[in-house]
Ligand code: SR1
């Protein structure tokens with residue numbers, strides 16, 4: 524039966540269920556910092572390399588106990604970690620234990636990796652970041668799509684990953700709430716005129732509706748569904764993808780867009796996190812390269828897989844392949860833009876922006892909104908990743 528754990532009961536639970544910790548003297552700390560769940564680290568007092576993470580679903584949002592949410596989201600995360608872990612083990616934590624009654628997972632702990640968002644705010648550069656995300660996304664999205672799977676197997680998987688409540692959060696927070704006077708928006712007074720302009724822009728809303736429709740109906744591949752820089756752990760050698768509870772069969776571009784949006788928000792806010800001009804310029808250049816690397820590696824890997832595995836006679840065709848990949852790039856740009864806007868004045872802002880002092884925040888918020896509007900409207904004219912990067916660099 525479900526019971527919400529605390530630091531004492533989480534420790535006892537781990538002692539009982541994790542063999543390699545049963546004889547250890549353990550300590551437990553709560554490390555929850557996301558919006559939804561509670562998370563504990565349980566480790567041996569003697570050997571810091573012996574530790575696990577326990578993540579448990581809560582019946583409401585952690586940040587808003589009035590908002591109910593299905594406990595079963597942990598089941599989706601469990602399936603996602605195992606599925607993607609089979610394809611590309613180096614990018615995922617191992618699952619040690621899953622309990623469908625207690626709605627919890629116990630998984631590998633990476634206590635020497637740090638959340639990417641925090642690293643980018645402190646100005647740390649990782650050469651392997653863009654390439655790693657590109658490889659992860661190309662391999663997982665290709666191998667879970669109709670390009671690779673047998674159609675019956677693929678539809679089985681679509682069913683397994685039906686995730687209505689978590690998708691609804693995204694549908695509302697990303698595609699709807701920012702475009703009307705929704706009480707959940709958090710609009711600073713200085714943003715009022717810019718937001719009202721956006722709310723009155725019917726052409727923009729028509730484009731956002733198109734992206735929303737694609738998000739809701741295009742079961743193209745298994746996607747993470749919330750791939751922002753808080754869902755990535757990193758160190759000098761490797762990166763790990765966590766927090767798969769939003770996973771479902773959706774458009775491939777949605778994950779790419781989520782990643783780009785958060786890199787762009789980091790880029791736009793470097794001005795305020797770095798006082799040294801040279802360091803700032805370097806960091807900005809690095810972030811644009813992350814976007815470029817990510818896309819180039821994604822595209823290269825995806826084409827390799829296509830040439831190797833696509834066997835349907837009408838699809839062994841370069842014209843179609845190029846069209847398919849270009850359409851992923853253009854929709855990724857659209858999703859990136861929607862994700863930028865939601866993080867500026869929606870329900871769940873990001874610390875890249877909120878850490879900036881109020882009087883300086885206005886500028887970065889306005890620039891980001893203007894850039895996002897431009898990206899939504901122009902995405903279908905962009906044919907090459909460098910054209911996208913040029914638009915970011917134009918700095919409205
Ligand atoms: C109400 S939940 C807010 C956000 O937190 C998650 O990480 C997702 O990004 C979601 O949109």
Ligand code: MG
Pocket residue numbers: 557558749754766
């Ligand atoms: Mg999360």
